[in-house]
Amino acid sequence: MSMIYSQIRAFHAVASHGSFTRAAAALSVSQPTLSSQVKALEAKYEVDLFIPAGRGIEITPLGRRLHAITQKQFRLEAEAELLLSETRSLKAGFLRIGADSPYHALPLVARYQERYPGIEISMNFGNSRDTLADLMARRIDVAIIPPPPEDDPRLISQLLIADRLVAFVPKAHKWAKQKSVNLKRLAGTRVILREEGSTTRAVFEAAVAAAGMTLKDVFEIGSREAVRAAVVEGLGVGVVSEAELIRGDNIHVLPISGADLRVPEHLVCLAECAPQRTIKAVFDLLED
Known part of the structure; x- marks a missing residue:
């Protein structure tokens, strides 16, 4: 964790909780550590973010403006963490499918959507040559096409239907x-x-x-x-x-x-992308 991030996080906790004591408890750090991080941030930019007020502290006008920004920052950070967590569990995410025929692709897509309703799916249809080109250019994540050359190490394929x-x-x-x-x-x-x-x-x-x-x-x-x-x-x-x-x-x-x-139809993806959870889940359906 970078020093400036730690200092911003410390400031945000104090501004949100209104107290160094409560902020330190929320972050599971000691109060002296938290105080030193905030003071380091103030010293770095030669500003006052908090001032003493009786037995407590008061946030300065500059501190309030900074707090409005850090509220957005940490809300977006929480949203990003939630997105990644849900993608890992396949509760959210995106999958782009290309196919040379809807008749071969749609039954598989229906099974995938039923099992993972949170995954957004987009589909493109074209001839097999164009669909393979889209896969190689990363315009799609998986392709449903005839088997590609067996000696191409860039690709992984599995039989879908004969x-x-x-x-x-x-x-x-x-x-x-x-x-x-x-x-x-x-x-x-x-x-x-x-x-x-x-x-x-x-x-x-x-x-x-x-x-x-x-x-x-x-x-x-x-x-x-x-x-x-x-x-x-x-x-x-x-x-x-x-x-x-x-x-x-x-x-x-x-x-x-x-x-x-x-005319065998195969499910195909780039070998380096095969471990991605949304892609691996498609291939796993063929094993069911």
Whole structure:
């Protein structure tokens, strides 16, 4: 504790209690120690903060002005201590989450909010590439995205959910009575995909390339909702994550055969931030 802080604290206690004796008892120090700290403060700035008054003391006009400031100072100090204490116990705090899909993220967020209602949560959604960039730039605390490179020591990740890609067509489509569709047939028709940088597109294009094929025709749309709307309008065959697909009577879902199209979603954070209580608590939920 710095000397000036000790002296200010001593002054504040005397001004608040109106007595050196009561102030010393409140701070659990001896009265001579307290008196010497106040006198040192007065001597340092060549001022009088208290003057004798009968058998007691009286605060000076300057002392009253200083006391008004120290009241604010120690109130804010108490608030800061309370904030840190409550954050440690997860009664208060902040958590910023980024995800490439609300469908994977929101169930976890709901569990977290139920267990820690005092934690304020903000969420951003974007494609997996942008979400990872936000994490690396510390614009978010945790990310829900496909697994990052295993050899990156800056990151810690844990499996959240294992999803898969599916195709879907409008009910009037010629494939609407099929139970599934082969990857080769799918690559030979117009497919509707999210923008580059999305997990769906990366996984699907990688599977097509691994099978030694190329896509015949890609209709790119920037959101999963728009992909569904385009399929309903007959603009092509949609490919999306199964968990993200909004089902309905106007579409038919087709599992894709002939390729491994699993899409694991991981909870990811920076390794150096993993010990933070608000972040660690998210990962702990996956162990429950």
